[in-house]
Amino acid sequence: MTKPRFDLIGLFAFLLLAFVMGVMLSESFEQPAAENAEKPSLSTLSELEHTAPAPRALDIQRWSTEQGLRVLFMPAPELPMLDVRLTFNAGSARDGDQPGLAMLTNGMLNEGTGTLDTTAIAAGFEDLGAQFSNGAYRDMAIASLRTLSAAEQREPALALFRQVVATPSSPADALARLKNQVLAGFEYDKQNPGKQANQAFFKALYGEHPYAHNSDGTPASISALTADHLRAFHQRAYSAGNAVLVMVGDISRSTAEQIATELATALPQGPALPALAQPSKPTPGNQHIEFPSQQTHLLIGELGVSRSDADYPAVYLGNQILGGGGFGTRLMEEVREKRGLTYGIYSGFSPMQARGPFMISVQTRANQSAGTLELIQQLLRDYVAEGPTQAELDAAKRELAGSYPLSNASNADILGQLAVIGFYDLPSDHLQRFMQQVQALSREEVRDALQRQLKVDDLLVVTLGPTVEQQPIPAPGSQTLPAPSSTPEH
Structure with a gap:
């Protein structure tokens, strides 16, 4: 994950930002406003793109459900919306000898639930004005929901979110389509020097450690994965005890507890996966x-x-x-x-x-x-x-x-x-x-x-x-930049 870089833009901007930071760093957090306090009126989430965020205190509340789901909640009554994210200890470091397993499992979440296909899932979120997103990385896999906080939109959106995250069916046609997309990506990667260099670096750095392999897998491993493999991984790695739930939005603590309990009950039941071993020092x-x-x-x-x-x-x-x-x-x-x-x-x-x-x-x-x-x-x-x-x-x-x-x-x-x-x-x-x-x-x-x-x-x-004859680099003061052969790799 790339960290954002920012530049200071003038003294006024710096002073303004410093003031906001002072509010957010305050150790005496303000009490959240009442749920029925006056808020901007929103009919769709797209209106938020034109709404300036207001400074707020970080009133972070934590607890765990009976099923082992760890919860972090921050009330944010300034806007009538709710953001929800489930983070699972289910990244590619948990692939074992099946590289690409975590990526495919996460990618199939919104492709079908047994009662709903991918079109119905997409239409369900869209009709509610809600947004679903997901992704898998080396350490973690995530599933996120953004919805309006009014009960008439929030409750059906959360019900659909629970169904998508807790009971994916991995239908054969969708799995075949996703695997074909990944396999086509491997062909593209052959012409992507930055991707090849990055994969070689991780392999050299981590050797046999789980971080070493490509999170997307290999052509052979992707071809061999089946829906049964994905279901077994989901049952083990998408359990309530192996997840963290985060909620930020315009809801009360009691509502947040209800949401957490319903999600924890819907997810597969099981403990957290064991901690990863530390990698061995590579040979320089x-x-x-x-x-x-x-x-x-x-x-x-x-x-x-x-x-x-x-x-x-x-x-x-x-x-x-x-x-x-x-x-x-x-x-x-x-x-x-x-x-x-x-x-x-x-x-x-x-x-x-x-x-x-x-x-x-x-x-x-x-x-x-x-x-x-x-x-x-x-x-x-x-x-x-x-x-x-x-x-x-x-x-x-x-x-x-x-x-x-x-x-x-x-x-x-x-x-x-x-x-x-x-x-x-x-x-x-x-x-x-x-x-x-x-x-x-x-x-x-x-x-x-x-x-x-x-x-x-x-x-x-x-x-x-390429292997070419080398020339000395310019002395300090030269300003001639090389023309990039492709988009610079950052």
């Missing part, structure tokens, strides 16, 4: 993949941190300065601005249940790829050894302080944040605590955390491109 080194192109893709990295690692705030802030904050980062300044070697270069930690990757990604001219790699490695070595300057640290803190309110400005934003808190079992005040931790960090603390987590001599390097 370089891997080259031959590919006909004018450019070379470079992926450079190593194992990073898990979501619960105490160093995460420090390495997150440090990475914003290195290459995670867009223009103005060290990598962008030295590789793009001063030497014109690329249109974009980015770095990032991706914390997951187990140690996620730290990765730097860039595309550059094939005949300057060796020099670009050496430059990036030296920049990383210097940064890890010295840490950020005080000016860099202060600027990064200001930008994060200004952008933080925007990341929680809407119900959908907060829903996503609470889903992360619930799934990774973080404290309810994680959002506020994280920002406080970041703002309190010193240069030395950031440097020390980077030194603990990044070992420049342990880097894995995957290059994908």
